[in-house]
Amino acid sequence: MKIAVCLKQVPDTEAEIKWDIPKGTLSRDGMDSITNPFDEFALEEALLTKENYDGEIVAISMGPEGAADVLRNALALTVDEVALCTDDAFAGSDTYSTAYVLAAAIKKAGDVDVVFTGKQSTDGNSGVVAAELAAVLGFAPLTYVSKVRSIDAAGKKIVVERAIEGGTEVIEAKLPAVVSVIKGINEPRLPNLMGIRKASKIEIPKWSAGDLGVDAGKVGAAGASTKVVEIAVPPPRGAGEILKGEIEEIANTITDKLIDLKVIK
Amino acid sequence: MANDVWVYIEHKDGDITPMSFELLGIGKQLADGFGSSVCAFVIGDKVDDLAKEAGAFGATKVYAVEGDVFKGFRGEAYAKAAAFLLEKYKPEIALFRATSMGTDVAAAAAAQLGFGLCTDTIGLAVDGGKVKMTRAAFGGNYSVSVVNEKAAPQIATVRPKAFAMGAKDASKSAEVVKESFALADADLATKVVEFIKSATAVNLVEADIIVSGGRGLGSDAGFAMLQELADLLGGAVGASRAAVDSEWIPYEHQVGQTGKTVKPKIYIACGISGAIQHLAGMRTSDCIVAINKDPDAPIFKAASFGIVGDYKEIVPKMIEKFKGKLNK
Numbered sequence: 352m353k354i355a356v357c358l359k360q361v362p363d364t365e366a367e368i369k370w371d372i373p374k375g376t377l378s379r380d381g382m383d384s385i386t387n388p389f390d391e392f393a394l395e396e397a398l399l400t401k402e403n404y405d406g407e408i409v410a411i412s413m414g415p416e417g418a419a420d421v422l423r424n425a426l427a428l429t430v431d432e433v434a435l436c437t438d439d440a441f442a443g444s445d446t447y448s449t450a451y452v453l454a455a456a457i458k459k460a461g462d463v464d465v466v467f468t469g470k471q472s473t474d475g476n477s478g479v480v481a482a483e484l485a486a487v488l489g490f491a492p493l494t495y496v497s498k499v500r501s502i503d504a505a506g507k508k509i510v511v512e513r514a515i516e517g518g519t520e521v522i523e524a525k526l527p528a529v530v531s532v533i534k535g536i537n538e539p540r541l542p543n544l545m546g547i548r549k550a551s552k553i554e555i556p557k558w559s560a561g562d563l564g565v566d567a568g569k570v571g572a573a574g575a576s577t578k579v580v581e582i583a584v585p586p587p588r589g590a591g592e593i594l595k596g597e598i599e600e601i602a603n604t605i606t607d608k609l610i611d612l613k614v615i616k
Numbered sequence: 617m618a619n620d621v622w623v624y625i626e627h628k629d630g631d632i633t634p635m636s637f638e639l640l641g642i643g644k645q646l647a648d649g650f651g652s653s654v655c656a657f658v659i660g661d662k663v664d665d666l667a668k669e670a671g672a673f674g675a676t677k678v679y680a681v682e683g684d685v686f687k688g689f690r691g692e693a694y695a696k697a698a699a700f701l702l703e704k705y706k707p708e709i710a711l712f713r714a715t716s717m718g719t720d721v722a723a724a725a726a727a728q729l730g731f732g733l734c735t736d737t738i739g740l741a742v743d744g745g746k747v748k749m750t751r752a753a754f755g756g757n758y759s760v761s762v763v764n765e766k767a768a769p770q771i772a773t774v775r776p777k778a779f780a781m782g783a784k785d786a787s788k789s790a791e792v793v794k795e796s797f798a799l800a801d802a803d804l805a806t807k808v809v810e811f812i813k814s815a816t817a818v819n820l821v822e823a824d825i826i827v828s829g830g831r832g833l834g835s836d837a838g839f840a841m842l843q844e845l846a847d848l849l850g851g852a853v854g855a856s857r858a859a860v861d862s863e864w865i866p867y868e869h870q871v872g873q874t875g876k877t878v879k880p881k882i883y884i885a886c887g888i889s890g891a892i893q894h895l896a897g898m899r900t901s902d903c904i905v906a907i908n909k910d911p912d913a914p915i916f917k918a919a920s921f922g923i924v925g926d927y928k929e930i931v932p933k934m935i936e937k938f939k940g941k942l943n944k
């Protein structure tokens with residue numbers, strides 16, 4: 352079975368965000384970066400799938416050259432192959448162009464049965480690349496997956512549980528499929544020292560727009576249809592009121608105030 | 617009309633709540649800005665009741681695709697039908713709710729049309745002949761406005777409760793346009809085997825009132841107390857990641873950057889410090905009450921009302937007072 356996993360590099364949530372305001376993009380230089388937290392679950396699920404069913408894993412990232420770090424981390428966890436989709440032409444991609452490039456990379460990797468992604472990134476926060484990727488590739492869309500019950504590569508079948516509003520949906524789908532995973536589906540493992548040392552010596556293959564054969568008019572800032580026109584810091588919430596006094600009095604006041612909002616029925 | 621504003625009516629097997637129609641309110645406002653009409657679009661195995669209700673909530677026209685293949689909910693099938701309708705009529709913008717169902721349909725339909733979309737939108741305004749869509753990024757630390765210049769239509773998923781609902785007027789009805797769209801079971805890759813209803817049936821995103829607990833609760837017993845308060849108020853129970861990681865409560869209750877984004881009318885945070893990743897998920901709530909024993913806890917900066925003290929003393933007192941005042 353061939354397994355692909357999509358890993359995005361994102362700014363560390365503690366890091367100070369720098370914007371390139373005219374371009375409406377992030378200045379990623381000099382910012383601490385990490386693997387998108389949800390993608391660690393996707394990577395772990397890929398590793399578990401490989402262990403349980405046999406197969407090989409290709410980890411794919413689109414981003415600037417520095418995004419090679421997330422792939423090195425994946426190599427340290429023993430994925431078989433990696434590919435960094437990097438090209439100046441990709442900068443400023445929107446969710447569709449991202450899905451389009453990732454889809455091209457998955458096709459280039461060849462005969463992929465299942466693609467794992469995270470539910471959402473912590474920077475763009477869109478939570479749609481998986482569904483878009485499935486639509487572009489014509490793969491079965493399996494989003495918000497909380498458990499992979501079984502995969503039958505020969506029979507081209509996968510059964511998963513999806514965590515959606517109000518409960519869990521069990522879905523049977525044909526392979527190939529795109530599976531986006533939520534937090535808690537597994538416990539991501541950490542690389543060991545030997546893995547890290549080995550990974551540090553591996554050359555990370557880079558795929559350009561040309562290598563991927565993508566239509567330059569559909570990628571990057573030129574291709575993105577969604578343009579950022581304004582970036583603002585939302586106004587702070589007005590300083591609230593601290594209720595003072597004896598507990599009895601505080602409880603009296605707060606319950607009155609909440610009842611006054613006319614929300615409680 | 618090309619300038620029309622379309623609202624997708626979300627339902628599961630014909631099950632609807634008033635919230636299914638909530639976007640007709642903002643849809644109408646945008647349509648007024650364009651001098652056009654607000655229309656609904658529905659997909660399902662039976663759509664007549666949905667169409668009728670959409671009319672009462674203000675849709676002037678309802679576009680529908682009906683068929684057995686749409687029984688239950690399959691994002692894949694719904695997205696194909698949605699893309700077909702949007703491609704054919706090219707409205708100005710199509711609005712979906714930012715729920716799992718709405719997001720799946722919107723994203724796959726946008727990808728089929730070859731466009732990006734704006735997700736979890738919290739601001740929508742007509743600007744220079746287009747709709748400017750505003751959303752949060754980086755866990756709510758920034759708000760970003762986007763315009764989709766090339767897309768016809770623009771597509772946005774909208775955060776539940778971000779806009780006021782339109783009023784219902786049962787005397788109003790909409791013209792219904794049924795479109796045939798052939799789709800066979802064999803064309804689809806997914807099949808729903810079963811739906812297992814959650815025992816706690818938590819629906820944080822829809823809740824008007826959320827009582828949330830953090831590490832400061834100290835144990836799962838603390839959540840029993842919060843549940844009592846939530847039940848009394850007709851609300852749901854939320855949690856910080858620290859509480860989820862302590863296994864006091866399942867992940868589906870987690871609010872924050874790696875949990876759910878919520879916008880209730882009242883959010884009561886008990887024993888939650890107010891880390892940036894937690895605030896990301898709840899800072900747009902209408903009224904935030906913080907109960908924390910540390911007067912310097914950052915949550916107080918986001919709170920409408922702050923109470924410095926031990927939740928174990930305050931919450932039971934609140935329960936007692938509410939019971940008296942609400943006659944429960």
Ligand SMILES: Cc1cc2nc3c(=O)[nH]c(=O)nc-3n(C[C@H](O)[C@H](O)[C@H](O)COP(=O)(O)OP(=O)(O)OC[C@H]3O[C@@H](n4cnc5c(N)ncnc54)[C@H](O)[C@@H]3O)c2cc1C
Nearest residue numbers: 357413445446468469471472475476477478479480732753
């Ligand atoms: C502030 C801001 C606002 C934006 N607003 C919009 C907008 O409104 N509409 C729009 O279409 N685009 C928007 N973009 C662009 C969009 O965020 C990027 O195109 C991004 O590459 C993909 O979206 P995401 O990070 O939100 O992905 P999500 O859909 O949240 O990611 C889901 C999963 O897809 C995979 N994935 C995503 N990106 C990559 C990657 N580069 N490499 C490998 N795997 C990946 C990961 O597994 C990830 O967990 C915005 C970007 C920023 C920074």
Ligand SMILES: Cc1cc2nc3c(=O)[nH]c(=O)nc-3n(C[C@H](O)[C@H](O)[C@H](O)COP(=O)(O)OP(=O)(O)OC[C@H]3O[C@@H](n4cnc5c(N)ncnc54)[C@H](O)[C@@H]3O)c2cc1C
Nearest residue numbers: 830831832856857858872873874875887888889894909927
């Ligand atoms: C990538 C990433 C993603 C994350 N995603 C999320 C997320 O989605 N959601 C989330 O919540 N967190 C998230 N976090 C974690 C976040 O940074 C915080 O660690 C977490 O929110 C802390 O939870 P807490 O407020 O319950 O605990 P703490 O920060 O430990 O705060 C406990 C609070 O309880 C108070 N307290 C103690 N006893 C009492 C008492 N008896 N009565 C009243 N108050 C009391 C204390 O004064 C303290 O303020 C994420 C972190 C990272 C790095």
